Amino acid sequence: MTRIEADPALPIIRITRDFRATPERLLRAHTDPELYARWVGPDGMHTRIEQWDARTGGSYRFVSVRDGAEYAFRGCFHEIRPDRIVRTFTWEGDPDGVALETLRFEDLGGGTTRLHTQSLVESFESRDAWLRSGMETGLDDGYAKLERMLADGTV
């Protein structure tokens, strides 16, 4: 299951989920644009990659579409390495809102990896708006798709 926690003292959301995959495969699922577009976001939403350069110092932009409505997201990759991705993240509907996201791939052994995602924003108001935005459904649906892709060998 996906665990989502709001830090009591910091404007941070922490998300944890275990996957039946090595860190390498989980990193690939987050850095290969075609794979990423296939699992990210809630069911019924289709994602189109507009720009993608998944390396330290690169950047990205993607658009998610549902029922004709488009939601665009963009940011830069501060660092990509085997156990960690650090990137910025903005929903263009709120262009001055920026999150600093850190994804860590913790190898638990036996083919299981724990994904730790930390999302840091500049205020508790922004943080709580994210928590109320339906992000939980998007994450759960997306990670379930990713699990199926790991199970059937797509990743």
Add this chain to the structure above:
Amino acid sequence: MTRIEADPALPIIRITRDFRATPERLLRAHTDPELYARWVGPDGMHTRIEQWDARTGGSYRFVSVRDGAEYAFRGCFHEIRPDRIVRTFTWEGDPDGVALETLRFEDLGGGTTRLHTQSLVESFESRDAWLRSGMETGLDDGYAKLERMLADGTV
């Protein structure tokens, strides 16, 4: 004068300083690598730009040298626009420490611009370590150099 404030409730440092310059000139001083290298950092320190691509989605790396000791800094530019720069910032001596920095150029009219810098990190410990690191001297010296470059027309 430079005003440096630690937010009481958030892991944020806010720095404010007025300059006798338009926002355009102040933006140029922060995005042109040759100009930036001439003013950033404390007196007696020399800065060498290693990599610099000052546009939305670009990245940078520079090395500051004093008495043979080198301090390297790097990050990516989340956004650059006339009134705002958002970038990540890491001192490579603490490679997993990442700050999300927002610089705003507020036009006060009459040829004066207020620079608002906000630096957001993931813990109060990191924030307070920055405050204890001598950043105040570095900022004051650097901004004094920048003021001289604005006054003599270098920028």
